[in-house]
Amino acid sequence: MSEVLVYVDHVDGSVRKPTLELLTLARRIGEPVAVALGAGAADTASVLAAHGAVRVLTHDAAEYADYLVVPKVDALQAAVAEVSPVAVLVPSSAEGKEIAARLALRIGSGIITDAVDLEAGEDGPVATQSVFAASFSTKSRVVKGTPVITVKPNSAAVEATPAAGAVSELGVTFGSLATGTKVTGRNPRESTGRPELTEAAIVVSGGRGVNADFTAVEALADALGAAVGASRAAVDAGWYPHTNQVGQTGKSVSPQLYIANGISGAIQHRAGMQTSKTIVAVNKDAEAPIFDLVDYGVVGDLFDVVPQLTEEINARKG
Numbered sequence: 162m163s164e165v166l167v168y169v170d171h172v173d174g175s176v177r178k179p180t181l182e183l184l185t186l187a188r189r190i191g192e193p194v195a196v197a198l199g200a201g202a203a204d205t206a207s208v209l210a211a212h213g214a215v216r217v218l219t220h221d222a223a224e225y226a227d228y229l230v231v232p233k234v235d236a237l238q239a240a241v242a243e244v245s246p247v248a249v250l251v252p253s254s255a256e257g258k259e260i261a262a263r264l265a266l267r268i269g270s271g272i273i274t275d276a277v278d279l280e281a282g283e284d285g286p287v288a289t290q291s292v293f294a295a296s297f298s299t300k301s302r303v304v305k306g307t308p309v310i311t312v313k314p315n316s317a318a319v320e321a322t323p324a325a326g327a328v329s330e331l332g333v334t335f336g337s338l339a340t341g342t343k344v345t346g347r348n349p350r351e352s353t354g355r356p357e358l359t360e361a362a363i364v365v366s367g368g369r370g371v372n373a374d375f376t377a378v379e380a381l382a383d384a385l386g387a388a389v390g391a392s393r394a395a396v397d398a399g400w401y402p403h404t405n406q407v408g409q410t411g412k413s414v415s416p417q418l419y420i421a422n423g424i425s426g427a428i429q430h431r432a433g434m435q436t437s438k439t440i441v442a443v444n445k446d447a448e449a450p451i452f453d454l455v456d457y458g459v460v461g462d463l464f465d466v467v468p469q470l471t472e473e474i475n476a477r478k479g
C-alpha cells in the first residue's frame with residue numbers, strides 16, 4: 162500500500178492533538194509514515210504507533226531549535242526522497258503552513274492549505290476547503306508532483322489504531338539556507354491553563370455584549386475545559402488579548418462546540434468560526450444575525466444565562 166508522510170508537531174516528545182488527527186486522515190489514503198524532528202523526537206514513537214503510524218522517521222539536531230523552519234524543510238524533503246509518499250500532510254499552524262509551502266516549492270509540487278477534510282480519490286487525495294468566509298466548500302486535488310496538504314485542527318477525530326510504528330533514523334543533510342535565520346531568544350507566553358484556541362475541542366467566546374467583563378465567559382470555558390475566544394469588538398475595546406480574537410483578522414477555529422456570548426455574528430466573525438461542528442449562541446437580541454447559523458440559540462441576557470449554564474454543567478460533572 163502507498164505511504165503518506167505525516168509531519169509531527171510535538172513539544173519535547175509530547176505529540177499535539179492535530180498530528181493525531183492527521184494520522185486518522187492519512188489512513189484514508191495510505192499507510193501513515195510519521196516524521197518527528199528535534200528534541201524528544203524518538204519519544205513520540207509509541208503514541209504515533211498507537212494511532213496508526215506504520216513507521217516513524219526521527220531526527221534530532223541542534224539546528225531544529227536554533228534556526229527557523231528551513232532545517233525542518235530540509236528534513237521533510239529528505240523524507241519525501243526516502244519514502245516517495247502519495248501525499249505529505251502537515252498541521253495547519255502558522256509554522257506548519259510555512260514548512261508546507263517551502264517544501265512544495267522545493268519538490269515542485271502543488272499545495273492545498275487549510276483543508277477541513279480529506280478523502281481518497283481515483284487520481285490522488287481530494288481535499289475539502291471552506292472558503293469565502295465559510296460560505297462555500299470546495300473540493301480540490303493537487304495535479305502536479307506529490308500533494309502537500311495542510312489540515313486545520315479538529316478536522317477529524319483522533320482514533321486509536323495500533324500499528325507497527327517501526328522507528329528509524331532519517332538521514333538529513335542541511336543545506337546552506339538552513340542556518341540563515343538564527344533564533345536569538347524565546348519568551349514563552351504565560352499559560353492560562355486553558356487549551357490552545359485553534360486546537361480546542363470547545364471554544365467559548367465573548368463579544369461586545371460582555372461589557373468589559375469576561376468572568377462569566379471564562380467560568381463557562383473552565384467548566385467545559387474550553388478555550389476562550391473574543392470578537393474584534395471585545396479585543397479592540399481592550400477587554401481581551403488580541404491572541405484570542407476569532408474571525409477574518411483573528412484566528413480561525415473549527416471546534417466541536419462553539420458558544421458565542423454577546424456576539425452579533427458579523428460576517429468577519431463568522432469567517433473564523435462558521436465551520437464549528439455545533440454552534441450555540443446567547444444573545445439578548447432575537448434578530449441578531451448569529452441566530453441564522455446556530456444549532457442552539459438562547460435569547461436572553463448572557464449575565465443571566467451563562468452562569469446558570471456553568472452551574473448546571475458543574476453540577477452534572479458532580
Ligand code: FAD
Nearest residue numbers: 368369370392393394408409410411423425429430445463
Ligand atoms: P456587536 O456587533 O456590537 O454585537 C454585540 C452583540 O451583543 C449584539 O448582538 C447584542 O444584542 C448582544 N448583547 C449585548 N448585551 C448583551 C447581553 N447582556 N446579553 C446577551 N447579548 C448581549 N470581527 C471579529 O469578531 N473578528 C474579526 O476577525 C474581524 N475582522 C474584521 C475585519 C475587517 C476588515 C472589518 C471591517 C471588520 C472585522 N471585524 C471582525 C468586526 C466585525 O465587523 C464586527 O464589528 C464585530 O465582529 C462585532 O463584534 P460583536 O459581535 O462583539 O459586537
